[in-house]
Amino acid sequence: MQELAPGGATERARAIYDYGDTAIFASSADPRFHMLLYVPPAAAEGRKVDLLVAVHGTGRTSALEFRDGFAEFGLYNDCAILCPIFPVNVRGDGARSGYKYIREGDIRYDEVVLAMVAEMAEKYGQDWSQFAMFGYSGGGHFTHRFAILHPEKLWAACIGAPGSVTLLDPDRDWWVGIRDLAEKFGRPFDAAALAKVPVQMVVGGLDLETWEITHKPGAAYYMEGANDAGATRPERLRSLQKSFEAAGVRVTFDEVPGVSHDRLKCLGPVKAFLTCTLKEMRA
Template structure:
């Protein structure tokens, strides 16, 4: 290959594939896409970890990508932010991704296919990743954790408006009774116990107009409002449900913070950094991992 062509390809990679990347369409389903932050020195030193930041109802996916970029640079992490558009089926539905399934679309499978694509693009074997989501993203994150704990090395669940409790007496999405029939997955509580979990919400996040389910609304079902009236109450119910199942939870109620994901990003990054430090030290010392 001519030298000038090699240089052109290197330049294009620097501009579009490293740092703050362009937006890529998913090869599996081009209705979906993703952007990344990729450390410019990718490939020098140990393989990077993957951190996924899931948007809320407002779909501010690039805001979270940019908010995690410096974290990614200094902690050798790829940051992945996939937007799940409103009304993907032409019906204007804003909330389908929050409940993991929308007609024929399985959002957990879409995300996993994008993770595989990112691994292929950068020559990485990404078995596990960290997942953060706030508001609608918090919906997605804790439900993804319930379905796929084996794929996560950490989960940060931010201010979901409705929660799925580990309740075997109620159907999805309020509980988990029919998960096997609905998703073909058996809940693996032992695997969930191995995932470090943060739950985070602002103490001033008390508006209820958007999170109260009313009979006749698309996702209303019996018990829809039972976990609590406000987001802190909902998240505390989820904490108690997880802890009753033996899942350890770091619960952060952030003073004076309303419903604003940008105001909790630093605490989420601290949590991920602590988990990464432990993971990397165990990778360097396999004997310590066996002793745990």
């Protein structure tokens, strides 16, 4: 991955571009997709660090905001931050939301993330066979669906204000439910594994606009039951909480008072949750 450089220039370049706030890297597995990281000093010193994958929303700019917003957390908790970037229009059709539902045409976004994590674990000499994941808005879509598919990969899942939710309903097909999960993704639902994952759900108490999250007939992701979990993001997230808890998952629910759909104002509770979870895990 390193360009040739004489002597100490290579090490200087690594210090500038590969540690701290990194450059943007293309995924070797699929260069259509990119990532940027915060890598704390502990990793540069050869020590073990944990990993948080932070997933952007529809605008994609939050990838940079999350990298920077979690950097201090990463510094003081020996935790790297990896922010994948899934571009709009990746298949040339103008689509914005494919990643939220995990599968888009021949793309499996869960596998894209797993390949990124494996590549960066090798690059930095880390064991990231398990990691935490946070996502807000579109990233909240992705995070809870990734947790349903790959609970064994997560030491925590923080689900922020998704516009739509997949309930653990065995009588409805994906994405509203999970009846055909094995058929669609080759993975059966593992309730016991999901129950082991510490889960946080976070949303602003005033996150009440519905213009972007109401599914209408004829829309790309409309299906029967698409709006049944509730009208607003808090309502839908409460439905997801009940569904997860019914499956044995312990959920910490944080409704941030006075906050609308503002990702940065929801980061405080997420950092607190992850700090406590790391402390318990390391103990």
